[in-house]
Amino acid sequence: MKSASKFEKTAARCWNLLNEGKPFTPIFVIGTMTLFHLQGLIQGEWFPFLISLLFTLPLFILYFYYDFPLFLRNYLWIPVIGYLLFFESPNLALWGFGIGLYFFFTVFFWGTFYYHLRIGTDWLNFTRFWKLVLKNSDSTSGNAQEQLPKFLLLLAVWDGMMTNLATGELLPATHYFVFCGAVFALAFILHHFLFDWKPKQYDSFTTGEAMDEEMTNDKVVVIVIDGMRKERFYEANTPYLDSLMEQGTEYLNMETVYPARTVVCFSSMFTGTYPKEHGMKSNMVWKLGIKVESIFDSLRKVGKKGKMLGIAHLVDSFGKDVETVTAVMHKDKADRNIINKAKVIMEEQDPDLFIVQLIGTDQIGHSRGVLYDEYIEKIEEADHLIQEYVEWLEAEGKMENTTLMICADHGQADGIGGHGHLDEGERYVPFFMVGPGVKQGEKVQEKHSLVSMAPTIAHLLGAPFPSHSRGPVLNEALKERWKQHE
Structure with a gap:
């Protein structure tokens, strides 16, 4: 039987950048923003793009550090709603583009094309896979209920900053930092008080002697x-x-x-x-x-x-x-x-x-x-x-x-x-x-x-x-x- 080649080992590690939820979120958001604003970037509009990214980094770090397992992911919509209440309306075209790109990646590229090439699933696998993405609860990029509120908030904040910079302004600084602090506080409280289903771990090392x-x-x-x-x-x-x-x-x-x-x-x-x-x-x-x-x-x-x-x-x-x-x-x-x-x-x-x-x-x-x-x-x-x-x-x-x-x-x-x-x-x-x-x-x-x-x-x-x-x-x-x- 054929062993895994060096290329396959490297490819497996690269694939995990998109498969695992933690690295996927920043990669996907940066990729989505780059594609959406590609024409402006080609024309040299890099300064507002990068400066607004810098201001968004605290939220990127938060969502990389914290998973939001199982029912905790429902709370991810609170910051999204808060943003809609306290800041200007998001760019709906960007949100639509991001949602479309996400489901194209998960349902068609991953669930159909990737699995057809790797293990021979049918070309119609997408007819079932979309339902699996919507129900998925694990720590991967295919967890739509966790990934959607994360990348929608990041896209809204980054694009809002970028739009205002183009007009010589920023999002109201005080409001923004209070908002970030509230999101951090929410994440900490959720994980400190509600994330309680990890298996209990053994505190001491294994004792005793090896068998005769x-x-x-x-x-x-x-x-x-x-x-x-x-x-x-x-x-x-x-x-x-x-x-x-x-x-x-x-x-x-x-x-x-x-x-x-x-x-x-x-x-x-x-x-x-x-x-x-x-x-x-x-x-x-x-x-x-x-x-x-x-x-x-x-x-x-x-x-x-x-x-x-x-x-x-x-x-x-x-x-x-x-x-x-x-x-x-x-x-x-x-x-x-x-x-x-x-x-x-x-x-x-x-x-x-x-x-x-x-x-x-x-x-x-x-x-x-x-x-x-x-x-x-x-x-x-x-x-x-x-x-x-x-x-x-x-x-x-x-x-x-x-x-x-x-x-x-x-x-x-x-x-x-x-x-x-x-x-x-x-x-x-x-x-x-x-x-x-x-x-x-x-x-x-x-x-x-x-x-x-x-x-x-x-x-x-x-x-x-x-x-x-x-x-x-x-x-x-x-x-x-x-x-x-x-």
Whole structure:
């Protein structure tokens, strides 16, 4: 199977400038203003354009610093209404141009052209995608309910300043700075008092010793079905995964981390800690490489090897520990090709820890939505492919002393398979494990976090915990002699 090229890795990082909500807002507003005033700029009218941009910077900074998750985004219309009440009417032609450009980008360029070229969706995908954009609640540019009030206010303020400068005036300075102060105060109050649904984090580091060498697993295999929403998984016909759950231990309340973006989740899952420590705070990575030890570093300390098979984004966190797969392939071939490559890696490299990312379910969620039959079909396809792979591992003698973990990195909400802000369907993920030291038929009700994956893997393979690991070992799943004893 084709690996992700250097061009694809670079292109993926560039795409995140437009995909992630934080960088998208300023890029889109600057681009919209430039296009709308292009004739004047060609004629040299740069001074009012740049000076008015300078006065608008406080609002740009505010909207870059603060996300407005879920119901908080409803409050974004308050500053827009305030502007309409206290300042002159906005340029409606500019607003119309901005709205049109936004929906052209999200519905046609992204939802139709981009997804057709990348994964082979139909040229008529826009007929569904526009509804997904309007319902989307995640932290990306496709969240219309968050992006619309942000860019409409920025366009109004910037263009209003520019228009007045052309006549030798500015917006009333006192009123403007009071307005900016009020917007800052609103944002602070909302996030300080109302933004209270982040998962609780573990305060202390993981404690205890690694497992005795004679009780360690030979291997741990982790299969991550990217973006698999928990209740949709239960609705799907997945006989093989169901049988694995009955043979092992299922965690019924396994939480992902915030923000629930793929790079963030994988970084937390395999370092055992949170974005504030490992440094990956969205899919938009400004500096490559996690800031702390990963499970791969821990394994190297005891002469063992780990390998991850995933898309180009994961290289941003884990570098050479990732074998990449290209994300530019037909949606019906993606997971099949990944499983084929997973067999080759196990044959040729035989890692002690092998992590496989299946991407088909996530791709369909993003391009077609999670509440449609196509999404269920991808989960069922994953069931067949995982059965094929595990049975192949058994035939190759790779499962005799191996623990298998199956999970999702995050769920998905309605809209464009939205994930990031922990809307309904994102927060709790499927998670179960089966192996020689794992209890059979156990159902764990207690709430746990995906940050427990790294220390549990380290424990099973007799390696030290990663340097900043905070999650406790998943002892509830382990038989007595395999448990971690502190």
